[in-house]
Amino acid sequence: MLTYILRRIIQTLVVIILLSYVIFTIMALMPGDPVELMISSNPKITPEDVIRLREFYGLDQPAWKRYGNWVSTLAQGDLGYSRTYRVPVTDLLGPRLWNTFVLSMAAMVFSLVVAIPLGIMSALKPGGKLDSFLNFFSFAGISIPSFWLGIMLIIIFAVKLGWFPAGGTQTIGLEGASIWARIFDSTYFLVLPVLSLSIQGIGRFVRFTRSAMMEALRNDFIRTAKAKGLPRSAVLWKHAFRNALIPLITVVALSISSVFSGAILTETVFSYQGVGKLVFDSIIANDFNVAMVSFVISISMVLIMNLVADILYGFADPRISYS
């Protein structure tokens, strides 16, 4: 088991390095570099200055060499400097990453808490009234584009009813307040983005829990469990759900990474100060260092979640052995 995990971690690292190289080269192909932007903002710059600046920043070197430089500074913990925000990327990214983490985890937990019981109820009476109703709403949830839903939520709950803020991450000027007041404040700002980000997940997880649960309930051992005189709840959770969990793990693990990167639309709509919005802004502004690091983080999320899913399988299903 341990050797398997170690091997997978090494594989994951190799893939991250390869993909970061690919992204680096693609970014290098983008028209314009930081020096050109400096030219446009400073008309007094001379061609000698341009050459000097290019040499200074290492922009005259080929892409693979620049990639090497980037990686070696990265390894020293230096993520570079954001051109647009004029702060080190580390300072910029830290709080943004945290915000996105909070948003995507809240959305994930919320959608699972809502979807799993609904999916199970749906599976217990397939074709019933509740099942048909949930079917309709799941498909609606999956089909609604999240940016449209976000705008609708803002119109209804922020503009018309005024219950929640239309955007942002926290109330400005609350730095001195107690920790609970600040947590409450952040939660207040989280409600609409989490809702908008969860609807799709809920739809998908209801459908998935339903089919996994129906599959599990068809097994012979469910009959055995009933024949043992176990109460319905034990049959349902200990026997059926425990088996339905195995396919659910994959979907949930992969969804975490996609929620993380998919937050970009929601964050933009709600001007939520997260990584997604940062990536969007940095690409628009040609802020190379920020975009690069954010991309690598997104990729790592997907790969790490895959790894986590594989490891969790081993715990959920004793038939899978990693030795």
Added chain:
Amino acid sequence: MTQTHSDPSDELQTREPIVSVRHLETTFSTKLGPFRAVNNISYDIYRGETLGIVGESGCGKSVTSFSLMQLIESPGRVSGGQVFLRNRDLLKLSEKEMESVRGGEMAMIFQEPMTALNPVLTIGQQIDEQVLRHKKCSQKEAKARSIEMLSLVGIPSPADRYNAYPHQLSGGMRQRAMIAMALSCDPVFLIADEPTTALDVTIQAQILELIQNLQEKFHMSVQFITHDLGVISEVSDRVLVMYGGQMCETADTQELFNNPRHPYTAALISSRPQFGSKVHRLQTIEGSVPAPHELPKGCPFFNRCPRALAECQHERPPIVNFGPGHDVACFNPL
């Protein structure tokens, strides 16, 4: 098995049956209308006795067992009759009361040991949860009981197997574990639903022997379901032959095999290969089992019966008695 049972008439007078089924009816509502999978079945099983229920696939023998356990899934339901277990009518119990009967007084073992055990729980966990459900005991005592049961059914190094998952055991071992589980709470009545069908012949013999030994040890009543006449003749004291959801014939095992009275029973017995005699073709019963909605109004065996009379088609055959415990539902018995 039980030597005392040589004189059934004596038995009937002196002892109360453990299990008594009266006019049991189980109906499935299908698109083609309601279909009675079990139709007016009655029988008794005494202490320490084994009743073999035999019949072709789809004759309702498994549905009978599940009706007794009240584990019939929708769209089916037990639509009539009574099932007494030690004088208590199970069909009148609430679901909660029934839960404490299932796996306690009345246990069941299944056909497929491969799929009847939960793959993600250890053997120990699966036996423990039944023990904890029915016996007032601690987790520690439950574990001790589980290991005791595993060794009782002849599983080597039971303490290790306690922590094994089902996929780590062979088919025969899994069926033994199933039996250990079923017997863990001292049932008075065991339903064995084709417990050896999925096993190969040598393992089959071992499992049959095990069930018989344990039955003697615990004085259990057993309802043994199979389509294998060889198995039936080996394990059961009495036999109930079913066809199309109805009872054809019931008698003591010896009597049934020596003097079958129902044409269906006779046909079943004569289509059995005889040891030592070489025949080119085995005898068969002409035709096939009618689909549920095509069952004749009268005797279900009517369309395949060589001795059918005119009334067989429209009227249900009366039950005719041929001596102690030998009942036949037929207009024209042999």
